[in-house]
C-alpha cells in the first residue's frame with residue numbers, strides 16, 4: 001500500500017507500507033495515464049502525444065484512495081484526476097527484486113526423462129503448458145509418438161506461434177543419404193552450433209522430427225550454451241569478456257542471396273543475464289579486430305568450442321521415427337553424430353518473440 005507521498009518540483013515521492021520509498025518523474029507518470037482520453041482500451045495503445053507534454057509537468061492535487069491501494073492525481077494539463085495503483089508503481093519500481101528464474105543450466109548427467117512428453121498430451125492445456133515449461137527450463141524437449149509427417153510439425157508450430165519462413169522455406173523435409181556425394185548430404189559429425197548466425201533475428205525454436213530411420217549413428221546432440229557461458233564466466237573471466245564483447249560475423253552465401261549479421265557469441269541482456277548464444281564455426285565470415293583482440297578471440301573460442309564438443313556437456317539421443325526434438329536456438333546448440341544409412345527428417349523454425357509470447361500467455365515467464 002502507499003502510505004504517503006511528497007510532491008517535489010517535477011517528481012513525486014511515494015512511501016510504501018514496507019518502509020520503502022521511490023521517486024518517479026512526473027513526466028513518466030503523466031505519460032502512463034490510462035483514461036479514455038489518453039489510452040485506447042480496445043487496442044491497448046497510447047493516445048497521448050507525449051512530445052506535446054511539458055517535461056516539468058506539475059501535480060495540481062493528489063490524494064490516497066482505499067487506504068493507499070491507489071493514488072489519485074490531477075495533472076496541471078488535465079481536467080479530470082487519474083488513478084495509479086500501488087501494484088503499478090511497485091511493478092515499475094527501479095528497486096524491484098528480480099524474481100528468481102527457474103531456468104536450469106545442465107550437463108549431460110542432469111538430463112534424464114524429464115525432457116520427454118507425449119504428442120497426445122499436447123492436446124490438453126496442462127500438457128501443452130508442460131511442453132513450454134520444459135523448453136523454458138532446459139532449452140529443449142522431445143515429443144514422442146508424433147505422426148511421421150509434416151502434420152505434427154505444423155500442429156505444434158501453430159500451437160506455439162506460426163511457421164517462420166526463411167531461405168529454406170517454411171516447413172521442410174530433408175533426407176540424408178550417404179549414397180549422394182554433395183556435402184549437404186554429409187554423414188560426418190556436425191559439431192554443435194546455433195542456426196542462422198547470419199540472421200539479425202535468428203530463429204527462436206527449431207523443430208526436428210524423425211520420419212524415417214534406417215541407419216547407424218546419427219544421434220542428435222544438444223549442448224546447453226548457457227551452461228558453457230556460465231562456466232566460462234566463472235573460470236575464464238578474460239575469455240568471457242572476449243566472448244561477450246566481440247561481434248562475430250556470420251554469413252550465408254548461395255541460392256541467390258548473401259546474408260550477413262554480427263553479434264557476440266554470448267549476448268547479455270541489460271541485466272547482464274544470458275540473452276543469446278550465437279555460435280556457428282561453419283558459417284563464420286572473415287572479420288578483423290586488432291591483432292591482439294584477434295588472438296584473444298581464437299583463445300576464447302578454443303575454450304568454448306572444446307567444451308561444446310566434450311561428452312560431459314553433450315546430451316546425445318538417436319531420434320526414433322515419430323520423435324520430435326524442439327529446442328531454443330538462442331540457447332541450446334545442436335549437432336548430429338556421424339552415421340551411415342538413411343535418415344528422413346522434417347522440421348521448421350518459430351520466431352523467438354512468438355515463443356516468448358506463448359510463454360507469457362501461459363504464465364511461464
Ligand SMILES: [Fe+2]
Nearest residue numbers: 193194195334
Ligand atoms: Fe543446424
